[in-house]
Amino acid sequence: MTQLHIEGLDRNEHPLDIVERLASLRDWIFDRAETDEMSVAVAGRWSDYHVAFTWIEDVEALHVASAFDLKVPAHRRTEILTLISLVNEQLWVGHFDLWSTDCVVMFRHSLLLTDGAAPTQSQCAMMLKSAVDACERYYQAFQFVLWAGKSARESLDAVLFETEGEA
Numbered sequence: 001m002t003q004l005h006i007e008g009l010d011r012n013e014h015p016l017d018i019v020e021r022l023a024s025l026r027d028w029i030f031d032r033a034e035t036d037e038m039s040v041a042v043a044g045r046w047s048d049y050h051v052a053f054t055w056i057e058d059v060e061a062l063h064v065a066s067a068f069d070l071k072v073p074a075h076r077r078t079e080i081l082t083l084i085s086l087v088n089e090q091l092w093v094g095h096f097d098l099w100s101t102d103c104v105v106m107f108r109h110s111l112l113l114t115d116g117a118a119p120t121q122s123q124c125a126m127m128l129k130s131a132v133d134a135c136e137r138y139y140q141a142f143q144f145v146l147w148a149g150k151s152a153r154e155s156l157d158a159v160l161f162e163t164e165g166e167a
Contacts (some may be wrong), residue, residue: 001032002106006073010094011116011118012116012118013118014035014055014141015055015113015118015119015121016032016035016036016037016038016053017018018042018118018119018120018121018124019038019053019062019119020038021033021119021121022124022125023038025121026125028040028041028042029041030102032094033142035051035054035055036051036054036055036056036057037053037054038052038054038080038109039051039052039053040052040053040128042128042132042135044132044135045083045136045138046135046139046140046143047068047069047135047139048069049066049131049132049135050066050067051064051065051066051128051131051132052064052065052066053124053127054109058105059112059118060112060113060114060115061110061111061112061113062110062111062113062119062124062127062128063108063109063110063113064109064110064128064130064131065106065107065108066094066106066107066131066132067099067102067103067105067106067107067133068106068142069103069107070103070142070143070146071102071103072098072102072103072104072105072106073146076145076146077098077103079151079152080105080142080145080146080152081096081098081147082151082152083141083142083152083155083156084096084097084105084154085097086151086152087138087141087155087156091114091134091162093109093130094107094108094130094131094134095107095110096108096134096138097110101129105142106136107131107135108132108143109118109127109130111123111127137159138156138159139154140158140159141158141159142154142155144158144159
């Protein structure tokens, strides 16, 4: 295997400073308790989402994650993992995981910013939008599996069902 040496350039500002500025301009509720971590609260149609932005220095990536407020009990874990696999086939950007530490479903995505590249406000806004849109689109499928005991396929088919016309 070839060794790859990547030497990063100095940054003019921390990538999360750009996210924080965007949040301030848009009147988003946010908290930046750590230098490399920031949380943004977003009200969705099905749930309120706490979207975490994290700067990962060693790979020069801005990571976004949004966890559902749904605990996965052990007896539904296999069906949730099947649903996650089916949902991930539908996604062009980002993916869902089952965060094993807390047994919660989480949407994740990263923006690589090598050689000192800085994210734009538009990129940060799109990362947040992509996370919330994915969570909103599939939240009910996860609820169907957990609360209604439906299969992964039934749950996904139910949320992807689109009506045409008007009644």
